[in-house]
Amino acid sequence: MNKSSMAQGDEGEERWHHGINPSFQEADFFIFGKLINNMQKKRVLSGIRATGRLHLGNYLGAVKGMLALQNDPDYETYYMVADLHSINTPYEPKELAKQTREVILDYLAAGIDPQKSTIFIQSQISEHVELSYLFSTVISVARTFHLPTYKEKVKLQPENVNMALLYYPILMAADILIYKANAVPVGDDQLPHLEIAREVTRKMNSKYGLDFPEPEQFKTKGHKIPSLLGEGKMSKSVEGSYINLTDDLKTIKEKLAKVPTDEGKGDKVPTRGGVATLLSLVDLFEGEKRKEEYEKAYLNSGIHYKDLKEKLAEVIHEELVPIQKKRSFFEKDMNKVDRILVEGAEKARKTAKTTLAEVRKAMGIA
Numbered sequence: 001m002n003k004s005s006m007a008q009g010d011e012g013e014e015r016w017h018h019g020i021n022p023s024f025q026e027a028d029f030f031i032f033g034k035l036i037n038n039m040q041k042k043r044v045l046s047g048i049r050a051t052g053r054l055h056l057g058n059y060l061g062a063v064k065g066m067l068a069l070q071n072d073p074d075y076e077t078y079y080m081v082a083d084l085h086s087i088n089t090p091y092e093p094k095e096l097a098k099q100t101r102e103v104i105l106d107y108l109a110a111g112i113d114p115q116k117s118t119i120f121i122q123s124q125i126s127e128h129v130e131l132s133y134l135f136s137t138v139i140s141v142a143r144t145f146h147l148p149t150y151k152e153k154v155k156l157q158p159e160n161v162n163m164a165l166l167y168y169p170i171l172m173a174a175d176i177l178i179y180k181a182n183a184v185p186v187g188d189d190q191l192p193h194l195e196i197a198r199e200v201t202r203k204m205n206s207k208y209g210l211d212f213p214e215p216e217q218f219k220t221k222g223h224k225i226p227s228l229l230g231e232g233k234m235s236k237s238v239e240g241s242y243i244n245l246t247d248d249l250k251t252i253k254e255k256l257a258k259v260p261t262d263e264g265k266g267d268k269v270p271t272r273g274g275v276a277t278l279l280s281l282v283d284l285f286e287g288e289k290r291k292e293e294y295e296k297a298y299l300n301s302g303i304h305y306k307d308l309k310e311k312l313a314e315v316i317h318e319e320l321v322p323i324q325k326k327r328s329f330f331e332k333d334m335n336k337v338d339r340i341l342v343e344g345a346e347k348a349r350k351t352a353k354t355t356l357a358e359v360r361k362a363m364g365i366a
């Protein structure tokens with residue numbers, strides 16, 4: 001939807017408010033315009049950095065939401081691999097293209113369907129970067145400096161504090177708004193960045209009369225998956241914190257075996273640490289009832305963690321097997337994967353160019 005089509009309806013409305021009756025045809029057009037707007041699908045954008053194989057946190061916090069919206073006919077979905085966001089932390093240039101394809105394979109394996117979703121690589125749509133520069137004019141340096149996500153990275157990698165890290169939320173705002181996305185399936189760790197995108201929306205709309213929607217998180221049940229280490233979130237860059245979608249049963253068992261636990265009994269069920277992580281995974285993979293049974297056991301007879309971990313590993317593995325089978329199918333046909341990416345880029349570029357042209361015009365850039 002471009003500004004002019006949106007504004008036609010609003011202009012009609014405005015004229016009524018100002019006591020200037022629009023002609024019959026104009027009023028007619030106003031109603032018709034509203035109808036068209038209502039008929040238009042809502043847009044969705046999400047992306048994952050190409051910094052390693054996907055883990056359960058990415059799957060439950062982001063991919064599950066991406067799948068739900070892809071399968072909802074009210075939404076038009078755009079899913080990218082955020083390779084440009086991957087280079088704001090140390091990376092291996094020779095590996096980047098391969099890692100980008102690994103994420104694409106994980107998407108396809110998990111059920112992201114090129115017939116339903118536009119799948120593409122962020123850097124192939126250079127309009128994202130141009131739009132982010134235009135957006136950077138409405139966000140102060142102090143605002144991004146004080147973001148918890150930025151401060152966390154500075155703490156983790158003090159030797160690698162570059163401009164791109166500071167710029168991350170501005171580029172993310174462009175990733176989302178270039179498709180005028182209403183819904184963004186991401187985990188809670190991305191909320192501070194999403195807030196910047198919402199702020200950009202308000203500022204660009206009020207300053208330049210644009211019509212960006214305020215994007216909102218599409219929240220899944222697994223919006224915050226804790227680390228296997230018992231502290232912080234499950235994260236690709238924290239060794240020992242994650243279970244990958246490609247892990248076999250033996251590996252999952254070994255990883256769960258290392259989750260720190262206690263004596264299995266007490267007056268209060270832990271809400272932090274390894275036990276809380278295990279219970280949260282039980283809730284997500286075996287259901288709330290099973291989790292409540294374990295909680296009761298903790299307060300009474302006690303939990304046998306060895307049994308809990310064995311059963312949990314099996315249930316997690318069961319959910320991952322079909323994903324792993326689908327992955328090996330796509331791995332054997334990388335030409336097909338490349339074709340999907342070419343088609344996805346063409347479609348994404350078309351939408352991106354339209355939005356960028358609108359913004360350039362509104363900002364007075366010829």
Ligand code: AQP
Nearest residue numbers: 048049051057058061062186187225233234235236237
């Ligand atoms: N633990 C998590 N729980 C719920 N959602 C999560 N996500 C990541 N970790 C969890 C969501 O997965 C999507 C992709 O994340 P990303 O790879 O783009 O970057 P990230 O958030 O920084 O993920 P990682 O695994 O922690 O990567 P590294 O270690 O490279 O920084 C996002 O929607 C995110 O919310």
